[in-house]
Amino acid sequence: MSRRCLIVLAGVLATSASTAQVPSPLDPATVEAGRAIYGENCVACHGERGQGAENWRQPDENGNLPPPPHDASGHAWRHPDAVLYHMVLDGWRDPFNKMEDLTMPPFEGVLEPREIRAVLIYVKTLWTPEQRAAQAEESRDRPFPDEAHTPVGHGRP
């Protein structure tokens, strides 16, 4: 993507963030960094636009749940920041899965704490303003850990 295109995109996101009046603003530089991280690490399973796998509610042949969407049709927004952070850091499997293995791979040692925060901030741009507001409220007591707050990319802190 060209630099010019990135700047325009960042502007669009900044506008949508401010009209949505989200309590914690989606810093455009962090969103852009998160989008790139998502493209490299998450697209293969969660889809280009965060749409998840088809039939993501149906367990596969092993009895495991396929990758869910991250967009407004999914339920990632129901988890506070601290929980989302640990799902990505430590990996995750639905407790009802039949297999012991983690179907959501752990990213510890792959992504830095601030990169995990950035990719999740990008994911927030896929939600509706109402979902973002509700999730921000939930995250008030369960925020990202302190070590995740170093900025990613070239933006403001």
Ligand code: HEC
């Ligand atoms: C190898 C495939 C795979 C990759 C790569 C992957 N995921 Fe997942 N992810 C899954 C699966 C499968 C689940 C559902 C696990 C379950 O519920 O059993 C999941 C679940 C999640 C959840 C919980 C969602 C919810 O609605 O409860 C989050 C958050 C998540 N992934 C974020 C990410 C992020 C961010 C990345 C990239 C850094 C990523 N995942 C990369 C397969 C993947």
